[in-house]
Amino acid sequence: VLTLRGWQVDFLGAQVPTPHLIAHLHNSGADAVALSSSIPSRLPAAHAAITACQAIGVPVLVGGAAFGTDGRYARLLGANAWAPDARAAARRLADGIPAPDLATGRQQIDDLPHLADQEYTLVARSQGQLVKEVLTQLEAGFPAMAAYTAHQRERTAEDIAHIVEFLTVALYTDDDDLFTTFITWTAGILSARHVPARSLHPALNTLATELKDFPRSTRLIDQARRALDNAPAPAGTHPGAPA
Structure with missing residues (x-):
């Protein structure tokens, strides 16, 4: 053009x-x-x-x-x-x-004066370790993952990496909506793959534990968990079905 x-x-x-x-x-x-x-x-x-x-x-x-x-x-x-x-x-x-x-x-x-708190820098540097820790905790909390194929495990690791990546960018922009929108979108994608969206909660909980000393990270994760709780049930799911 x-x-x-x-x-x-x-x-x-x-x-x-x-x-x-x-x-x-x-x-x-x-x-x-x-x-x-x-x-x-x-x-x-x-x-x-x-x-x-x-x-x-x-x-x-x-x-x-x-x-x-x-x-x-x-x-x-x-x-x-x-x-x-x-x-x-x-x-x-x-x-x-x-x-x-x-x-x-x-x-x-x-x-972006909020970058002075160094949260973005510190979390960005530790992305790889955060992904490994979340994956480890998911394996411990979801025994069914032991039966995952190599492809399924790779997809799960990619999903976790994207979550950590978007958390990092949300820290850069200090924008809650950026992270919560991504989390609710991811929940919909997981449901379409017949993966329970509730599996996002342990991932977010692990991130919250790992980043408990970072106030802005804690705020972003808390907002995302609330958004996940309030998200509508995926199409085809009976409203009374257990989450």
Whole structure:
């Protein structure tokens, strides 16, 4: 769409390392960066790219599902502009996006002062260990897992990894809805696979125990557990059936 509107577009591919992006901007003299992300787990990396581009005077237009249907995470991360789709992005670029003010010297923590508590950093570093501990506790609490095939065990480990990943991103953004929405969505996916959604409770309980000294993590997990308790029964489940 941007090319059809007369823009010269350099497509750098998916998950371009920020240093490579900045080197390209220095060499190309681009007017703006259009950054798209579909997965919320990429928001910390997107924030780093946004801040780095702005630090050299290049404005950033963002879009994609990761930034929210209303652009809430675009605003949170300090993007210069947000567009819900390609046509809107073309219009926004045509209107002009002011260059960032280099005098401000903005850093990532300026947008997200809650990061000063180091919870995000500490939890991000321990993701692998958290996944292992949750998996161990699930195996102890669900004897049926002993009969799982290798594929089923792999899927379970992936599900746990995604839960920990989304908890980490929710800590980065300090957004309860991001984590609770993912947990209730995961419950629906598990039910569709004929895996009891109640298996999420032991996973969340283990995370709560492991992260009991982290106030924001505790708050996020508590909110997710409440959302899970209040979620409607999956389609096809009798309302009076035991959970």
